[in-house]
Amino acid sequence: MxxxxxxxxxxxxxxxxxxxxxxxxxxxxxxxxxxxxxxxxxxxxxxxxxxxxxxxxxSSEAEEVPAAEDEWLNRLPDKNKPLYSHSLPCIEAWLRSLGFYQSREDRAVWLIEKPDWHAHLSLDVTDLYIRYLKSGPGNLERDMERRFSYALSREDIENAILGGP
CATH class of the missing domain: 3.30.70 (Alpha-Beta Plaits)
Incomplete structure (x- = not known):
């Protein structure tokens, strides 16, 4: 629905x-x-x-989206479970809870803007990619990309992503 x-x-x-x-x-x-x-x-x-x-x-969107998102956050598997054991709606709710927002052009791309860095996260078929952007705050000489297997736990991926470049 x-x-x-x-x-x-x-x-x-x-x-x-x-x-x-x-x-x-x-x-x-x-x-x-x-x-x-x-x-x-x-x-x-x-x-x-x-x-x-x-x-x-x-106004109706604002009322219904948090309730649906809370439902998917409540359904999240244990944080030590591999990411491949999570449903896509659970992964999307988890990314939103971390501060990511979905790209309008590509539903598999998520964006985040932290005070120290900006990044694009891509949900690929076999891996999760995060690209820290040199155009954001911080002093990156070039974009930096990391790849994470869906076999890693949600906790490990979260810690690695939010650790920044």
């Missing part, structure tokens, strides 16, 4: 030959937008498309 509720649906018809300005999504500055283009193969014209815009209220 989704971590946030959908308070409104807005469905807009348009032809693909319309200008980009006409096909732009409606602007609601106080609502975050999630837009998905859906094609209907049995429609009268192949150029006709539907745009479905999901609009959700920030």
């Amino acid at each position: 989704s971590a946030f509720s959908i308070s409104k649906f807005i469905i807009t018809d348009f032809l693909s030959s319309t200008t980009t300005q006409a096909s732009a999504s409606p602007k609601f500055p106080c609502f975050p937008l999630l837009q998905k283009s859906v094609s209907f193969p049995h429609s009268a014209s192949h150029s006709q498309r539907k745009i479905v815009t999901f609009v959700s209220s920030k």
Whole structure:
């Protein structure tokens, strides 16, 4: 089930030959937008498309996300268990609890900004990678990357990551 509720649906018809300005999504500055283009193969014209815009209220998101996150944090296996024994929602809740936030461009990339360093963490198929960025605070001469096997315990990975570059 989704971590946030959908308070409104807005469905807009348009032809693909319309200008980009006409096909732009409606602007609601106080609502975050999630837009998905859906094609209907049995429609009268192949150029006709539907745009479905999901609009959700920030206040309902703010109420539901911490409750869902607390649930996944409560389900975390023992900190001495290997990371591969954790479910993805548990790993995501754990990363958020450490101060990471998820990248909008790539859901497998997590970012953190500490006073002494900034880093990107990537959840790869076989390993977890963290790249400490020279563009952040501190005096790194270049980006520094470390790789951790999912066979390591959550506690060991946490200590290594938060130890910094």
